[in-house]
Amino acid sequence: MSDAANLAQKALLPAGLRDLLPPDAEHEAGIVGRVMAEFAAHGYERVKPPLIEFEEALLSGPGAALAQQTFRIMDPVSQRMMGVRSDMTTQVARIAASRLGNAPRPLRLSYAGQVLRVKGSQLRPERQFGQVGAELIGADVVEADAEIVLLAASALAAVGVAGITIDLTVPTLVPIICRDLGLSERAIAGVRAALDRRDPVELAASAGPAAQALTSMMAASGPARTALEKLNALALPPAAAAERARLARAVELITAAAPDLIVTIDPVELRGFEYQTGLSFTVFARGVSGELGRGGRYLSGDAEAAEPSTGFTLYTDTVLRALPGPELPRRVLLPHGTPPAEGAALRAQGWQTVSALAPVPDAAAEAKRLGCGHVFQDGRAVEV
Incomplete structure (x- = not known):
């Protein structure tokens, strides 16, 4: 080799x-x-x-x-x-x-x-x-x-x-609704898979009596105010209704503190929120x-x-x-023999200093070779 x-x-x-x-x-x-x-x-x-x-x-x-x-x-x-x-x-x-x-x-x-x-x-x-x-x-x-x-x-x-968006979800909502309607764990797993794929046909096949509520929840996604209006129109079991109320209060607090922040809601998002x-x-x-x-x-x-x-x-x-x-940082080459105090003064001004370890015939060329845009000459940083 x-x-x-x-x-x-x-x-x-x-x-x-x-x-x-x-x-x-x-x-x-x-x-x-x-x-x-x-x-x-x-x-x-x-x-x-x-x-x-x-x-x-x-x-x-x-x-x-x-x-x-x-x-x-x-x-x-x-x-x-x-x-x-x-x-x-x-x-x-x-x-x-x-x-x-x-x-x-x-x-x-x-x-x-x-x-x-x-x-x-x-x-x-x-x-x-x-x-x-x-x-x-x-x-x-x-x-x-x-x-x-x-x-x-x-x-x-x-x-x-810039352009930050916060997408809110409540991953406990779907399980609460499914269990309230008596769905088995196997059926709930099918519901999760259907929601991950946003597949209404598969959701209807898996959700059984929960299909209508979950399909309506899946449609209640988007800007926070619009999504909450759609969610508030749904009849939910008490535990799910409590989660919905907490979501609404959180949106109220967030938008009051940061009115320019974009807040959206996806009430059926589950992937990645397992715990x-x-x-x-x-x-x-x-x-x-x-x-x-x-x-x-x-x-x-x-x-x-x-x-x-x-x-x-x-x-x-x-x-x-x-x-x-x-x-790119401001880097300056200090020719060999530059007094330490000169380098310290440059660093105090925000420069990055690179010290030449030996004399060179062309300081400007050496500065470019080492990635420095300047070389220290006659008491100041000179652009190369």
């Missing part, structure tokens, strides 16, 4: 994984930092869980829904199975229930890090990607739902994402393919001491697609 072929072979990465190079890696880090700063400004404190945990902890509670997406390895020290995190929400829930179990509620936590999944999806082929998110733990009030939705929108706006227990949402941006993030209400902690919680995760790769590319 030739040297070039050998080098190419070493650079080959598994499907769904990639290197992030300059200046994109720095750009991503800067965006994550600004999002985290927005979380902190709203009282959310950062936690940093480990990349790998014991399997039973990682896949308990809401983490059970991610079991098929989790890489597993044997810990050579403890001889116990471990899992590489595929989502950070479950780790934050563990921290809240254990290490911060005695902290005052509601607990506001934030996080940022990389996750790894067994396989990608059609919309997200990446298997490793960044997550940045926030969790509000220990509050079962609609004001908490609204706060989380508004925080997701404000964090994206803080980094310059959500109430109001949930997906975040989109105009002109961007795929979701920027998603979140919603869930129960954190063990079943014996589960806490009502809500939160969201933003996907950094999709967020970056919603933003202009990175601006």
